[in-house]
Amino acid sequence: MSSRVQVLLDFADPRQPEGPRWRHAFSDPLQVLQASSLAQVGAVLSAAQAAAEAGHWCLGFVRYEAAPAFDAALPTHAADGPLAWFAVFDRPQVWPAPDQGEALPAQVDWGPLLDRARFDQALADLHRRIADGECYQVNFTATCHGQLAQPDPQLQVTVAEAGRALFDALQRAQPGGYAAWINTGEEQWLSVSPELFFDWREGVLLTRPMKGTAPRGRDAAEDALREQALRASAKEQAENVMIVDLLRNDLSRIAQPHGVSVPQLFRTQALPSVWQMTSDVQARTREGCTLAEVFGALFPCGSVTGAPKVQAMKAIQALEPEPRGVYCGAMGVLRPGGAATFNVPIRTVGLLPDGRARCGIGSGITSGAHAQGEWQEWQHKQAFLRRASLPFSLLETLRLQDGALCNGQRHLARLARAAAHFNVQWDEVHVQKVLAQQVQRHPEGRWRLRLLLDAQGLAHAEAFALEDSPASxxxxxxxxxxxxxxxxxxxxxxxxxxxxxxxxxxxxxxxxxxxxxxxxxxxxxxxxxxxxxxxxxxxxxxxxxxxxxxxxxxxxxxxxxxxxxxxxxxxxxxxxxxxxxxxxxxxxxxxxxxxxxxx
Missing domain, CATH: 3.20.10.10 (D-amino Acid Aminotransferase, subunit A, domain 2)
Known part of the structure; x- marks a missing residue:
């Protein structure tokens, strides 16, 4: 892998989620700041804040294992990479054209996440801890390991290029939110997180914890029912409130007197495979508050630890056998002037120079959690990974007989529904032209027409002679x-x-x-x-x-x-x-x- 640092940022503005996105590319940094020890974490954050206040862009991450730098009582495993890493840039570059990355193959062969027996055993342990009063909620996760595959050796795709292609595929699988690809030269982190950690500007600190999940419905009616059920679920609301209360307490450590509020509670957000519940908790920070102090008050985000935080993290350390890395830490940007926006890196893949990949999946466990329900939630949350990790095209198989497509409009309508679901660009005029070419080439006879629509919305069709159907x-x-x-x-x-x-x-x-x-x-x-x-x-x-x-x-x-x-x-x-x-x-x-x- 080239040692050249590359960063892509594609963040929503948390204050205007429907407004323009911050979509920039960065390379050739002026400086790289990194902490290899707990003692260096605060200094790196202070240096990044100073660089941003001086007019630069600073992009980077803080590993979950940096938590003891802010509070020695927060236990973690030893880190397997820099605890904090930021690159300082003079200015952003234009986002690369789609054909510079999206056409490359991006395939990862993933192993199993966690076997069901170990999962059930871990939940039993957590229920015991909760019953004993050690904690109220624990965010339990497991790591899925994989290997980057090279489907076509002739292409000679580098791991860096494949990482960029995989990031593109992940964004198609999980669009919107707070997405970033950071290639440090030693490791890559590909985050398509839908969750905001915090947005801090002009003295106002906004957090938006995401806790409470339901699968998407198979059609519009069922989807609406599942959203309604999530809104009304006492269990999911309780799970959300626990984290809201934790963040209110965390924010109070750096807030002005009476400066903490909850402007929005139990909002539902539609993601491709799940409904998520979010709430807004914000504070007006004290005069002179620093970025290091913000991290000291909030890190790691309560939505990925549980409550109380210290006891929940003790359970996490006991049950999770390896470090989380950037997953469940923080990844984000400090813009010129000092405004800071960070995600909680869920839906995040790590990639090493030898092509080894990792991705964490988890959920919040409370006294009301049932093993089967949590297991199913993990499967739903993995859907973005399965969708992105193996290239595929949308498919229709049509009967072409004597120059006429049988049920052509029904097939096109179904293809359009699939394109909407998988976030594939849909251009019906283009698809109709591709079909028309096949009709012109085969005006007579009986044909099986195979129509493909790739991830970029480009259609391709082939016709094959259709043999007689069997009588039975x-x-x-x-x-x-x-x-x-x-x-x-x-x-x-x-x-x-x-x-x-x-x-x-x-x-x-x-x-x-x-x-x-x-x-x-x-x-x-x-x-x-x-x-x-x-x-x-x-x-x-x-x-x-x-x-x-x-x-x-x-x-x-x-x-x-x-x-x-x-x-x-x-x-x-x-x-x-x-x-x-x-x-x-x-x-x-x-x-x-x-x-x-x-x-």
């Missing part, structure tokens, strides 16, 4: 649940299909596998939807069971002969007839594959 097909019931039933890569059609391929039938003569979710509800096949005849009526599973909204299924529902109903594995003996359904082949009668012969 054999299906077999999967022997294990389809754990990815509720994944976004199941709800939307993309080129990422490994989860389907893992469940494809290996039995000779079997056309496809019938899947079922962990709740025992039937969902779909790996290549199409399914219909069941029961009591003289055709039924198909509803989308909330976890399946793709197939265009062929949509057409059948609109025609009225197919209805939605939840069906379980135990309902299969009552099924009078079976059919495989997709837009490419329509409806194909199906029957069950014979059971394997006994040994």
């Amino acid at each position: 097909v054999l299906l077999e019931l999967d022997v294990r649940p389809f754990d990815e039933a509720h994944s976004e890569f199941t709800r939307f059609k993309t080129t990422r299909r490994a989860h389907y391929e893992a469940h494809a039938s290996k039995t000779p003569g079997v056309y496809d596998t019938l899947l079922w979710n962990p709740q025992g509800e039937l969902t779909e096949c790996t290549r199409g939807n399914v219909a069941f005849l029961l009591a003289g009526h055709w039924f198909t599973p509803p989308l909330h069971c976890g399946l793709l909204d197939g265009v062929g299924r949509e057409v059948a529902l609109s025609e009225g002969w197919l209805r939605e109903a939840v069906l379980r594995r135990e309902d299969l003996p009552r099924v009078e007839a079976l059919a495989f359904v997709n837009s490419l082949r329509g409806l194909i009668p199906a029957r069950w594959a014979p059971a394997p012969a006994a040994d």
Whole structure:
């Protein structure tokens, strides 16, 4: 990796979240400030503040393990890098054009986050500590380790270039918020955090802790219900209030008398995979307050420790086997004049020169936390990482017959929904032109048209001769649940299909596998939807069971002969007839594959 320092900053203005963003690039710093020991942390912060007040831009981070520099009672593991690091720049540069980074591959092969048995054991330990009165809440996290992959050796992409490409992919997966990429030359930190740590300007210090989570819904109606449930949840509100009270106490250490207030409580924020609850806590700081004193009062942010902070951090040190690093520390900018804005680096990836990667995931544990619910929250929070770490394109497979696209508008509407979900630029005129070219090239015959939309919104299409459909097909019931039933890569059609391929039938003569979710509800096949005849009526599973909204299924529902109903594995003996359904082949009668012969 080049030792050249590079920084990209893409922060919202916390005082005007819908206004212009601070979007700048930086390189060739005038100076680099770093602390390799606890004793040096305060001096680095003071030097960064002085440089900003002198008219410079200062960008950098403070590791979670710097906490004892501000209060020796705060325990952490030993740091694995500089405790504080800031680069001083004269002026920002223009943000690089998209094609300078976004077209490069960015793939990380991630290992498991934490096995379920260890997770349950840790939660049991935390519940014991809470019951014993040691603490009220602990933010428990684990680190997922991965390795940067080189999908095409011919490209000779450096780790620095791959890190930039991965940052672009992370931003598409988790847009908005307080994003920054810092390449120190020795390590890279790629943060797409939605959480503000603090914004301090003109004597007013604003914090916006994020605590309280709910998964996004599968459609607009369910999404609204989940937001409403989060707002009304006594458990999530209690979790949020604990951290609000902690921050009120922290802020009072540097605030003017009666200068602490809570202007907003329990606001919900929509992120791609989860709803988050935030509150605003602010203070008017005392005259002469310094940046080092602000960190001394607030660091680490209570939303990533728990309460009381000292006891929560003791539990964290006991249960988490390795340092957090910049994750859960602070990353941000001091602008010319001294105004400071820092994020809490959640949704943050660390990358070393040898391509090793790390990313932390966690949640706040209270007395009301249940292992299954917290486990599911961790899976939802990992969605941004899975989405960004392996390149994929949006996919539609259309039937082109004698120069006409079958159900073309329905396919385009579904593709547009997927583009909105994955934050992919949508230009329908461009997509229509790509389709029109294929129609002109294949005016006769029957074709399978494969339409792809990449991460930059560029469409590509290919046509393949479509063979005759079979008169009937054999299906077999999967022997294990389809754990990815509720994944976004199941709800939307993309080129990422490994989860389907893992469940494809290996039995000779079997056309496809019938899947079922962990709740025992039937969902779909790996290549199409399914219909069941029961009591003289055709039924198909509803989308909330976890399946793709197939265009062929949509057409059948609109025609009225197919209805939605939840069906379980135990309902299969009552099924009078079976059919495989997709837009490419329509409806194909199906029957069950014979059971394997006994040994």
